[in-house]
Amino acid sequence: MPFWYSENIYPAIFSKKTVESGNTADFVNKNLDKQSVIMAQPGYAYELIYLTQNKVIGLPPFSKDLPYFIEHYDVDYVVFGRYYTSSKYFYSKDTIEYIKNNRQKFRLIRTIKEDYTRFFNPNDNAARDEVYIYKIIR
Numbered sequence: 001m002p003f004w005y006s007e008n009i010y011p012a013i014f015s016k017k018t019v020e021s022g023n024t025a026d027f028v029n030k031n032l033d034k035q036s037v038i039m040a041q042p043g044y045a046y047e048l049i050y051l052t053q054n055k056v057i058g059l060p061p062f063s064k065d066l067p068y069f070i071e072h073y074d075v076d077y078v079v080f081g082r083y084y085t086s087s088k089y090f091y092s093k094d095t096i097e098y099i100k101n102n103r104q105k106f107r108l109i110r111t112i113k114e115d116y117t118r119f120f121n122p123n124d125n126a127a128r129d130e131v132y133i134y135k136i137i138r
Contacts, residue, residue: 024079024112024131025051031110037073041080042091044131048079061091063098070136078106081114081131099134106134 025048028038034053041059048056057073059080060066069075078099084091099106114129121127 022051023114024048024133027110027112027133028052028054032077036076038077038079039069039073039075040078041084041096043084044079044081059092060095063095066095066098076136077109078134078136079131081129083126083129105137107137109133109135 024044028048029052032038032054037055037057038048038052039059040048040056045056045058048054055073057069057075059078060069080092080096080099110133112131112133114131115127116129117127119126
């Protein structure tokens with residue numbers, strides 16, 4: 001037990017909650033209807049689930065699956081970011097390229113700057129991000 005205390009100086013009941021994508025969640029909470037369904041790229045979905053009251057589902061990895069999910073879940077917005085798309089993991093890259101290249105179906109409504117320097121080294125690519133919110137045009 002003394003070893004645990006020496007390595008974990010803050011008991012769980014006193015630990016501070018730390019979350020990412022706060023600026024994106026603030027935008028969603030202030031500007032999107034609570035009934036809007038959001039499709040979010042892995043890495044952003046769980047933050048939006050935690051920080052908003054909207055329904056959030058995952059962005060499929062392949063664009064061929066996108067129309068089905070949009071129709072089936074009545075999705076209104078798509079959220080993805082630079083970090084998880086092109087700087088680190090390349091999650092759902094095919095789907096994101098499809099969204100960017102189909103302006104008749106998807107309209108960029110906001111680019112949001114996120115600062116993750118509380119979590120990452122300020123010199124790391126992950127320390128700052130751009131998150132993109134697209135409205136689905138019906």
